[in-house]
Amino acid sequence: MTVAPNTLRSGPDDRGFFGQFGGRFVAETLMPLILELDTAYREARADPAFGAELETLNSTYGGRPSPLYFAERLTAELGGARVYFKRDELNHTGSHKINNCLGQILLAQRMGKTRIIAETGAGQHGVATATVAARFGLPCVVYMGETDVERQKPNVFRMHLLGAEVRPVSAGNGTLKDAMNEALRDWVANVETTYYLIGTAAGPHPYPELVRDFQSVIGREAREQMLAAEGRLPDTLVACIGGGSNAIGLFHPFLDDTDVAIIGVEAGGHGLETENGHAASMSGGRPGVLHGNRTYLLQDDDGQILEGHSISAGLDYPGVGPEHAWLKETGRVSYVPATDAEALEAFQFLTRVEGIIPALEPAHALAHVMKIAPKMDREQIILMNLCGRGDKDVFAVAEHLGLGLGS
Amino acid sequence: MITTRIDTRFAALRSEGRAALVTFVTAGDPDFDTSLEIVKALPAAGADVIELGMPFSDPMAEGPPVQASSQRALAAGQTMVRTLDLVRRFREGDPDTPIVLMGYYNPIFSYGNDRFIADARDAGADGLIVVDLPPEADDELCLPAREGGLNFIRLATPTTDDNRLPTVLANASGFIYYVSILGITGTASPDTGAVQTAVQRIKRRTTLPVAVGFGVKTEDQARAIAADADGVVVGSALVNAVRDSLEDGRATARTVGSVTDLVRTLARGVGEARAGVTA
Structure with a gap:
């Protein structure tokens, strides 16, 4: 990759930092997985077939x-x-969430993962994840704070229809951050089979970068x-x-x-x-x-x-x-x-x-x-x-x- | 690197031919005064090392027991300043029992890394476990902590394979904490055979003691693990003992005793482990 001088678009560095921000602050159990994801993403990005498949899905499925x-x-x-x-x-x-989900489900498939988990707040990311999981025939668990389950009932029902299991999270205030904690706990317990499909441009490197790239x-x-x-x-x-x-x-x-x-x-x-x-x-x-x-x-x-x-x-x-x-x-x-x-x-x-x-x-x-x-x-x-x-x-x-x- | 109370304690236990019982409780659970009483009572009940949780709002690697314990402490007004104060007050009456502060990075980062290292050392803490600081982030806190005279205890897990193990061991000190399951604290029970293999694999690569935790709840489990490992960590079972002793969320006359009773049985398991093997 050639990096133009004086660009604001070359980040993050290879440790996942944008200046002092970003990085990989995760428990040791997840660290090997995060590194594996990083390698898989670099390979996918360099593979024209991956880009072509995503583009086709974006146009014919995502609209x-x-x-x-x-x-x-x-x-x-x-x-x-x-x-x-x-x-x-x-x-x-x-919503825009489908852009990221299509990219990540292809990555999950490439990595040989057989189970998808996600967190959701408004339910838009949960619906988009449940959608791509249905499209690719993978079981899907969506963590959602119980407060959000209450205030976003239509999306909860959509996820059920799409075949996903919605697990309400009662910890904390039962909102998005608590759902993310719970998804991370699930991931730690199921690292071998499970792909964590993060919905926003945050989390440990390389998630902020790959979500950004897909969006x-x-x-x-x-x-x-x-x-x-x-x-x-x-x-x-x-x-x-x-x-x-x-x-x-x-x-x-x-x-x-x-x-x-x-x-x-x-x-x-x-x-x-x-x-x-x-x-x-x-x-x-x-x-x-x-x-x-x-x-x-x-x-x-x-x-x-x-x-x-x-x-x-x-x-x-x-x-x-x-x-x-x-x-x-x-x-x-x-x-x-x-x-x-x-x-x-x-x-x-x-x-x-x-x-x-x-x-x-x-x-x-x-x-x-x-x-x-x-x-x-x-x-x-x-x-x-x-x-x-x-x-x-x-x-x-x-x-x-x-x-x-x-x- | 200077010798800490952790090094001294593990060396002494090694010469006695037995493993360490490492007891985890959360600082400030269920309230500051009761928590201080619990911590003060741990050594006499058989705890060799005290792992003291620094409560955090979002403890990602913890199961429901430790999450709830952290919430109780925060609800009772626990802060980093008070946690260090608790260490200081414990240390006034116990110059020998090692204290390992365990928690997550944000409350430390918020307190200020340099200030935290200095204050933790002054208060009488001996080591740190920071769950969300992997070796790749050693420049953040691990290296400065070692400079400042605190051990930085590293977690190794079932996903830490032979390729990665040297990275994990590189800047570790005090002991290695082997996470016996894929998962969060206080959930599944470890397979002692797999744990034994993993402990031996780690011990081939380091001279540091290896303690095993996550999912150890009973005297029998403690006995089985202590046959090979240099230490057994018990946490969720102890904070559940705190929880079960409460009435309307408040400490009762039973609270301290219910924790120390459990510690006594666990200590018996650890103490008998190798006697049982050789007998």
């Missing part, structure tokens, strides 16, 4: 390329920059589509950040385009001033080590991990992918919060103005677009990753609006 859409009415309503959406919510299973199809397509549509690159990219896989997928191909401003939108929950009331690990946390990597974490003064809060089950993770932590430190990407209330408003606004029901996760990104677009010039362009659709969220949103649907 790629996803369209680039000019949101004309939204743009008119906001009265500023032209807003484009990268419509990854149109993918099979309804970067978003940014590569968007870059080409934008050049075709407008003859130039966008002025600003916006994406929501939980663990950060959709965002790094959009951002990575643009990192060296210095004229493109890049903004990641974290879950501001009840507001950053509310203690343990948000999930904005970069805006409101500090560096630490969890789930195999060093990154920004929500934690108390004693280094105990906080649960975080977001209206969106897909964003209330107390950490973030290590490459984002590094992009924050280098200043290349700005990370800002959007609150629950702002996301709810954006959710309803987009639905009415464009006829697109977004997931609550990208509704956070949209909330920020709604703040900045009116202040920008009409010739400027914002490209936002609309990474998931909101069908799964309509019951939860009805509850928040006091219009419970009695489900």
